[in-house]
Amino acid sequence: MNVKQFLDSTYLKTAAQAGISESENHLVVQNAIQEAIDEDFKLIMIRPECVTLAKKMISDANSKVTIGTVIDFPKGDNDLDFKLAEAKLAIQNGADDLDFVLDYEAFKRGEVELVKNQVIACTKLGLEHHKIVKWIIEVAALSPQQIIQLTALVKNCVIANFKEAQYEKVFVKSSTGFYPTKNGLPNGATIETITLMLENACPLPVKAAGGVRSYDEAVAMIKLGVKRIGTSAAKAIANGQQSQSEY
Numbered sequence: 001m002n003v004k005q006f007l008d009s010t011y012l013k014t015a016a017q018a019g020i021s022e023s024e025n026h027l028v029v030q031n032a033i034q035e036a037i038d039e040d041f042k043l044i045m046i047r048p049e050c051v052t053l054a055k056k057m058i059s060d061a062n063s064k065v066t067i068g069t070v071i072d073f074p075k076g077d078n079d080l081d082f083k084l085a086e087a088k089l090a091i092q093n094g095a096d097d098l099d100f101v102l103d104y105e106a107f108k109r110g111e112v113e114l115v116k117n118q119v120i121a122c123t124k125l126g127l128e129h130h131k132i133v134k135w136i137i138e139v140a141a142l143s144p145q146q147i148i149q150l151t152a153l154v155k156n157c158v159i160a161n162f163k164e165a166q167y168e169k170v171f172v173k174s175s176t177g178f179y180p181t182k183n184g185l186p187n188g189a190t191i192e193t194i195t196l197m198l199e200n201a202c203p204l205p206v207k208a209a210g211g212v213r214s215y216d217e218a219v220a221m222i223k224l225g226v227k228r229i230g231t232s233a234a235k236a237i238a239n240g241q242q243s244q245s246e247y
Contacts, residue, residue, distance in 0.1 A: 003218050006227070008068055008097075008207070009036045009234035010045040012177070029053065037063045041234055043097060044068065048090050055094035068097030068132075071122070074178040076101030076136065080118050087125055097132040098122075101176060104138045107150055115150075119157040127166055134171040134207055134228075139193040140179040140186065147193055151200040158204060171228065172201040175210035186211050191220065198225045215240040 011032040015025035029046060033054045036044035044054055045068040054067045069090045072083045087098050100122050107115045119135060126133035137150045151172050158170045174197060175188040188210015197206045208221045209230030218229050218237045231237060 001219055001222065003215065003222065003229075004040055004234075004238050005042045006218065006222055006229050007041045007234040007237065008043040008045045008209075008228050008230040009039070009041045010177075010209070010230050010232045012045065012047055012070060012073065014047070030057070033057050035235055036065045037061045039235055039238060041065060041238075042228070045070070045097070045099070045230060047073070048086060048093070048095075051090055051093040051095050066096040067094060068099055068134075069095045070136075070176070071098055071100045072103075073099075073101050074176040075105075076103045076138070077105055080121055083118060083122050084125060087122060091125075091129050091131060095131070097134060098126045099134040099136055099173060101136045101138070102150065102154070104141050104146075104150065107153070108142075108146065112153070115153065116157055119154055120161050123158060123162065123170055127162065127169060132169050132171070134173040136173045136176055136209070137197075138176060138179055139174045139190075139197075140181050140188070140210075144192075144196060147196045148200050151197050155201050155204050164203075167203045168205060171205045171207045172197055173207040173209050173228075173230070175230075177210035177230070177232075188212070189221065191224070194221060194224055194226060212237070 015022045029050050033044050043066045048069045051069050058065050071086050072078045123133050135154045139147055154172050177188050179187045181187045189208035194208050205227040207228035208226045212218055212229050212231045213233045215237050
């Protein structure tokens with residue numbers, strides 16, 4: 001199986017998170033973008049401040065790699081105005097995919113209408129600009145029942161407010177890859193969580209992110225039914241290798 005066109009090659013660390021200088025981190029970002037171009041991955045997923053750089057490098061290379069970025073990352077707890085402003089800037093800078101972190105803590109507090117309003121408004125913005133929109137629900141922060149409920153919430157918001165032809169452009173995504181878990185528990189996609197998402201997202205597509213580190217794991221996710229895989233181990237996966245990357 002050619003997995004490359006399922007892979008959103010991902011680098012989302014700040015310099016502080018990576019434990020390196022800003023200039024060193026900039027070089028890591030450049031290398032990640034170049035690798036995505038060289039390997040012909042589906043997409044390069046980077047932080048918003050790196051979108052302009054990616055746009056130039058991809059354009060200069062005459063590449064078909066698309067650009068994704070994260071919005072309100074990694075906690076998703078800013079208000080709607082913040083989410084919309086950050087998304088508008090990313091669109092202006094040339095992003096193709098907008099991966100919004102849903103305010104899962106607000107959902108857990110019972111603020112369902114707040115979450116619905118964010119999903120509807122941000123999805124509307126993305127679709128109006130012909131972008132792919134993904135909603136990160138952060139499965140490691142949720143119980144199985146909450147995964148089901150939050151996946152269904154996104155699906156129902158989209159079905160109620162957008163046209164059927166647009167459904168394929170709105171994903172439910174598992175994880176940021178940055179959620180701190182205890183006792184070595186996974187903070188990203190697992191077979192169990194992705195199965196719950198697939199069962200409750202349809203007809204929306206699902207993106208498995210966080211924890212997919214090998215070709216076999218990627219193939220297993222694709223066979224389950226995911227349409228995208230977010231991973232910092234894209235090259236290793238494409239080459240049939242196992243990565244020790246934590247995302």
